[in-house]
Amino acid sequence: MRYAYVQPFVDSAQRILAEAVPGRIVAGDLRLSSAALPSRGVTAIVGVTGEGEGRVLFDMDRETALRIASAMNGEPFHELDQLAKDTLCELAGMMTGKAVSALNDGGHRLRVTPPTLFTGENVSISGGELEALVVPLETPFGEIAVNVAIATC
Amino acid sequence: MRYAYVQPFVDSAQRILAEAVPGRIVAGDLRLSSAALPSRGVTAIVGVTGEGEGRVLFDMDRETALRIASAMNGEPFHELDQLAKDTLCELAGMMTGKAVSALNDGGHRLRVTPPTLFTGENVSISGGELEALVVPLETPFGEIAVNVAIATC
Numbered sequence: 001m002r003y004a005y006v007q008p009f010v011d012s013a014q015r016i017l018a019e020a021v022p023g024r025i026v027a028g029d030l031r032l033s034s035a036a037l038p039s040r041g042v043t044a045i046v047g048v049t050g051e052g053e054g055r056v057l058f059d060m061d062r063e064t065a066l067r068i069a070s071a072m073n074g075e076p077f078h079e080l081d082q083l084a085k086d087t088l089c090e091l092a093g094m095m096t097g098k099a100v101s102a103l104n105d106g107g108h109r110l111r112v113t114p115p116t117l118f119t120g121e122n123v124s125i126s127g128g129e130l131e132a133l134v135v136p137l138e139t140p141f142g143e144i145a146v147n148v149a150i151a152t153c
Numbered sequence: 154m155r156y157a158y159v160q161p162f163v164d165s166a167q168r169i170l171a172e173a174v175p176g177r178i179v180a181g182d183l184r185l186s187s188a189a190l191p192s193r194g195v196t197a198i199v200g201v202t203g204e205g206e207g208r209v210l211f212d213m214d215r216e217t218a219l220r221i222a223s224a225m226n227g228e229p230f231h232e233l234d235q236l237a238k239d240t241l242c243e244l245a246g247m248m249t250g251k252a253v254s255a256l257n258d259g260g261h262r263l264r265v266t267p268p269t270l271f272t273g274e275n276v277s278i279s280g281g282e283l284e285a286l287v288v289p290l291e292t293p294f295g296e297i298a299v300n301v302a303i304a305t306c
Contacts, residue, residue, distance in 0.1 A: 036235060039273070047200015047208065047266035055200065055269050082189060085279040093281070113200035113266070114304075116208050116280045120192070123273030126238040128246070130267060151267075 002052070003133070005103070005110075005150045006030065009056055010135045012099035013146050020091060021071040023140030033132035033147055039123035040145070041065070042080070044092035047113035048100075054130050054150035056099075056112075058092050062119070064142025071141060080119055089115045110150075155205070156286070158256070158263075158303045159183065162209055163288045165252035166299050173244060174224040176293030186285035186300055192276035193298070194218070195233070197245035200266035201253075207283050207303035209252075209265075211245050215272070217295025224294060233272055242268045263303075 010027055017025045042065040044058040060068070062080065069084035070077045072091065077084045092115035100112050132149035163180055170178045195218040197211040213221070215233065222230045222237035225244065230237045245268035253265050285302035 036238065039271075043271075045198060045200075045269060047198075047202070049200070049202045049264040049266055053266055055266055082279070085189065086281060089279065089281040111202040111264070113202055113206055113208060114281055114283060116198060116278060118192075118196075118271050118273075118276060118278055120271075120273040120276030123271060123276060126235070126242065126270040126272070128239060128242040128267055 002150070002152055005052060006133045006135070006148045008102045009096065009099040009148050010137070010146050012102060013058070013095040013137055013144070016091065016095045016098055017137065017139060017144070021068060021139060021141060026138040028136040028138060030133055030135050033134040036124055036126040037132070037147070039118065039125055041119060041121070041123065042088065043118045043123070043125065044088055044115045045118065046092060046096040046115045048110055048150050050110040051108060052110060052150040052152050055127065056096055057125065057145070057147040058095065059145040059147060060142060064144065067141035068139070085117050085119070089117050155303070155305055158205060159286045159288070159301045161255045162249065162252040162301050163290070163299050165255060166211070166248040166290055166297070169244065169248045169251055170290065170292060170297070174221055174292060174294060179291040181289035181291060183286055183288050186287040189277055189279040190285070190300070192271065192278055194272060194274070194276065195241065196271045196276070196278065197241055197268045198271065199245060199249045199268050201263055201303050203263040204261060205263060205303040205305050208280065209249055210278065210298070210300040211248065212298040212300060213295060217292070217297065220294035221292070238270050238272070242270050
């Protein structure tokens, strides 16, 4: 996987989050992710096609997801109902949309799918042989892991 | 969503399954799927971009997944280890690859991502406002639901 694909997704997520919720968003260190990884409970997945193929995950625990949906809607959520899920899908869509615009403005040719949100218990995510890189984003509401696995075609 | 996108995914899944595992594969009736749907436990997701955007899900319960992985590998699987998961990803990749080839040969312009597999308990899948159509495929090993949500761009 090309490292060049990762940073724009992290930068865009950081910027969109900084606009969407109050407080400072701090990016942690980049690390390799194993082929099969456990979900924290709430995962938005966005598919990527074009000159590279793969997917981007935004992974967080349930409490973080509830706090972010609450902050974005200006009302407290105590369960992940449809509005909370739609809010998190919208957030993931904004983050990936901004990243792909930046990448394509820089000469890349990538397209993304709309986000799909998976929630559950003991969820494991597996993606064949795709190598993934992950950067944690620390927010005042909890951590969101940005996990990027894009192979050059 | 255009109905024209659905049938090729169902036909290809049926044909690939008929080659991959013994016994008859019977397609059930098409029905609308709700925006948020429960997973049966094992879900492969493939993203779609191009003239239409969305995702295709292949959803089955754990026992069906284990039986299919066992039949495809010629050895019994008792847990969803990495080889079993890779087998199911490969199956999903073949099913969507064949479908998109057929669609594009017919004049459509679609691309698909590699599959990602989600397994877990009480998993719920939500995709914003995408309308989905689902066809169950009855196999000797259990049912696989082919769930297609592709919006025309």
